[in-house]
Amino acid sequence: MKKTSNKTTAFLSRAAAVLLWLLVWQAAAAALNQPLLLSSPTGVIKRLFGLLGESDFYRALANSFTRIALGALGGLLLGAILAYLAAHSRPIAFLLQPLVIVVRTVPVASFIILALMFLSSRDLSIFISFLMVLPIMYANLLEGLQSVPREMREMAQLYRLTPMRRLLLTELPHVKAHLLSGAATALGMAWKSGVAAEVIGIPAGSIGEGLYQSKIYLDTSALFAWTAVIVLISVLFEKAVMGVLRLGYRRLERL
């Protein structure tokens, strides 16, 4: 009972904070009275409903979602596989280390411009979201795998666990926090970088194109509306992937 009331209080506090900032925004927009520069929340909501009535909106949404999700999931998967290989082979870890450092430190815009020379603008967001997700997943998971206690590694050795059973019994349970936090951070980055790649590459029928057009036409309502859509689908996508990962863990825990 107390737990529920604490949750309700926390939710109401958060909602009140959001409402306060929306009011500040509304007041600032009213004071400035320049919708081209700063659209009001009500203006954004109107624009958002306008977008929802357009078939192009759904096409753009589907195109961007498919590409960015594909890149992000590919990055998660390959990042996890490479981390596993690196955790069990020092040469592989040494080989991958410089690449991972480069990917993590070079600005994403440099990668986007470089990739545009080799890839079509349509495929750019797949590659960029993949590239941003991979090192985060790799680094988090590798750190987790390398910290599996020696005692558990010895147990796996003496009980002659196959690589799969060793993964399920000693490694996956230990890296749960690393895996989940790595995936959450990486998925957030996937949408930020994926959409940035679309804005630079401007593939036809994409969220990036919508954002680009809002810049050309100084349509801040559309800019905010598209931004709200990006935030919403990125949160939903993250929740879906995290839900699948948690479900996997629940099944493992009760195998």
Place this chain on the structure above:
Amino acid sequence: MIRLSNISKRFGEKEVLCNVSLTLDRGITCLMGASGAGKTTLLRILTGLEKPDGGEIENVPPRIAVMFQEDRLSETLTVRSNLRLALGKRYGKEKAEQMLASLLLPDVMDERVSALSGGMKRRVSLARALLFDAELLILDEPFKGLDEETKRSVMDVIKAHCQGKTALIVTHDENEARYLDARIIRL
């Protein structure tokens, strides 16, 4: 017969084992000695987890079941997951349930290890070693933290299980060794 001859081991400046020789026949052997006498190091050498600095080891079977001083269980997994994944093809639901029941742990299969008490975790760890069904069984202080009644039951299970097999058990209590009809080796 497993034979260890003139085993020596030092960690840095500290000499832990110096020319230790022993043989292990079928049946239970209890390894006794003061704390720090090198019992665990000797077990680690026997299992291949540690290399001796000198000496010879002969006839160690390829499959060894070990119950360590620590439980070495995956805390977030259930008892069933721990046993199933550790034992692989040797895991059988009924066999596992019977073993756990004989160790006074009925109905824990679906419990998470983290929800068990220290004594219960010890027995799950012991069940895993016994169910592994190896030629050589090594138990490092298996009765630590158990009350007298539970300890008796656990000793009965070990005694029955080790018939015709080779087992090396580390203990500090000579009464336990006597109850197990074990040969005693002191370090």
